[in-house]
Amino acid sequence: MFYDPAEGLSRDELDRLQTERLRAVVARAATSPFYAARFEECGLTPDDITCPADIAKVPLTTKQDLRSNYPYGLLTVPVDDLVRLHASSGTTGSPTAIFYTRKDLATWASLMARCMHMCGMRPSDVFQNMSGYGLFTGGLGIHYGAETLGCLTIPAGAGNSRRQIKLIRDFSVTAVHIIPSYALHFADFLQAEGIEPASLPIRIALIGAEPHTEETRRRIEGLFGCKAFNSYGLSEMNGPGVAFECPEQSGMHLWEDAYIVEILNPQTLEPVAVGEIGELVLTTLTREGMPILRYRTRDLTRFLPGECPCGRVHRRIDRIAGRSDDMLIIKGVNIYPMQVEQILMGLPEVGGNYLIELSRDGHMDQFTVKVEITDEFFVEDMRGLNALRGRIVAKLRDELLITPRVELVQHGSLPVSEGKAVRVNDLRPKE
Ligand code: AMP
Ligand code: ZN
Numbered sequence: 001m002f003y004d005p006a007e008g009l010s011r012d013e014l015d016r017l018q019t020e021r022l023r024a025v026v027a028r029a030a031t032s033p034f035y036a037a038r039f040e041e042c043g044l045t046p047d048d049i050t051c052p053a054d055i056a057k058v059p060l061t062t063k064q065d066l067r068s069n070y071p072y073g074l075l076t077v078p079v080d081d082l083v084r085l086h087a088s089s090g091t092t093g094s095p096t097a098i099f100y101t102r103k104d105l106a107t108w109a110s111l112m113a114r115c116m117h118m119c120g121m122r123p124s125d126v127f128q129n130m131s132g133y134g135l136f137t138g139g140l141g142i143h144y145g146a147e148t149l150g151c152l153t154i155p156a157g158a159g160n161s162r163r164q165i166k167l168i169r170d171f172s173v174t175a176v177h178i179i180p181s182y183a184l185h186f187a188d189f190l191q192a193e194g195i196e197p198a199s200l201p202i203r204i205a206l207i208g209a210e211p212h213t214e215e216t217r218r219r220i221e222g223l224f225g226c227k228a229f230n231s232y233g234l235s236e237m238n239g240p241g242v243a244f245e246c247p248e249q250s251g252m253h254l255w256e257d258a259y260i261v262e263i264l265n266p267q268t269l270e271p272v273a274v275g276e277i278g279e280l281v282l283t284t285l286t287r288e289g290m291p292i293l294r295y296r297t298r299d300l301t302r303f304l305p306g307e308c309p310c311g312r313v314h315r316r317i318d319r320i321a322g323r324s325d326d327m328l329i330i331k332g333v334n335i336y337p338m339q340v341e342q343i344l345m346g347l348p349e350v351g352g353n354y355l356i357e358l359s360r361d362g363h364m365d366q367f368t369v370k371v372e373i374t375d376e377f378f379v380e381d382m383r384g385l386n387a388l389r390g391r392i393v394a395k396l397r398d399e400l401l402i403t404p405r406v407e408l409v410q411h412g413s414l415p416v417s418e419g420k421a422v423r424v425n426d427l428r429p430k431e
Pocket of ligand 1: 087088137138207208209210211212230231232233234235236239297299319320323
């Protein structure tokens with residue numbers, strides 16, 4: 001039933017494995033210049049670890065630590081033993097480099113294959129990776145997972161929708177990896193070409209790499225007539241394959257044989273209660289070349305309570321609600337772009353793309369949402385469009401508690417990025 005026996009471990013077995021691996025990784029990390037100095041400061045030794053909860057004794061690691069020790073300060077092996085480098089997309093600030101030994105690549109590929117098998121992919125699937133390759137881990141990371149599982153794997157890369165269609169049709173592609181914002185754009189493109197997205201043979205879509213809502217997932221499933229599974233990861237923890245949805249599609253199992261997961265209150269740095277939103281903090285348990293301990297991801301999520309009917313006890317996290325650093329404060333109100341997306345993607349008139357624009361009028365922040373409308377509704381008369389605009393304003397106001405400006409624009413008129421979508425354009429003068 002399970003691809004990897006680790007999926008079926010009981011809580012006790014996982015706890016034992018985590019304790020053993022945490023001790024080992026602390027010992028290993030102590031051989032890197034960065035952690036050697038950190039442990040020295042707080043007096044931590046591997047003997048201090050006797051259970052998974054002892055993770056609290058380990059100091060936290062931030063993106064800034066990775067930057068200050070760039071490029072090699074966290075390595076526990078000589079550069080000769082490394083075989084791969086990836087870099088984070090630099091969602092915020094400059095990029096950071098992550099290194100892998102041969103063993104690290106094999107562990108990662110096997111984690112990824114486990115995720116793919118869990119959501120129903122089999123070696124008989126033909127798999128097309130429609131995300132960017134290069135330094136982004138969603139390229140090669142996903143690629144080697146699919147090859148490890150045994151799928152015929154097509155490294156299509158991002159963009160060039162016409163070629164994507166040809167590959168999907170010529171080779172009867174049944175499973176894809178696609179960034180959600182591009183999936184919506186791709187569906188628009190297909191429809192503009194007179195092709196029904198659901199007429200393609202795709203039955204499984206792995207979607208992730210950027211925040212998206214349940215409404216967006218349902219939309220992608222409806223358009224393509226497929227099942228879409230949320231895929232979470234970050235370069236600092238290898239890349240994709242950290243947490244993934246099972247067939248229940250109710251939260252993502254975070255692989256606890258490979259990572260220790262904590263959710264902390266970002267202010268107090270204390271664990272939050274189950275069900276409460278906080279910052280995801282992750283520790284690599286199996287990384288050889290560059291272990292990272294208690295990494296503050298800045299991603300906001302919560303533990304889902306209860307057992308998953310699929311039988312895996314690896315804890316489930318909710319879809320990412322946003323990043324602690326993408327919160328907007330408009331007229332004193334905290335707003336996350338995902339709140340806007342949730343409203344917009346629930347409306348059939350709204351197309352696949354939107355953009356939040358922040359500007360300043362005198363001393364007042366202006367919050368504008370530009371919304372693409374599907375061609376079908378755009379031809380409506382002015383009165384129809386105004387009524388739609390009014391409805392969107394009202395729905396956003398109810399959710400956000402401030403009244404945004406809403407501009408309806410024609411489908412295809414907002415910029416599309418090849419990688420992760422850029423949802424906020426901040427035009428306010430820098431202080
Ligand atoms: P990178 O290391 O450049 O691939 O970026 C990793 C970041 O992408 C994560 O820290 C998240 O902020 C975001 N991310 C990745 N997967 C997801 C997902 N499934 N849902 C929401 N955000 C995601
Ligand atoms: Zn499950």
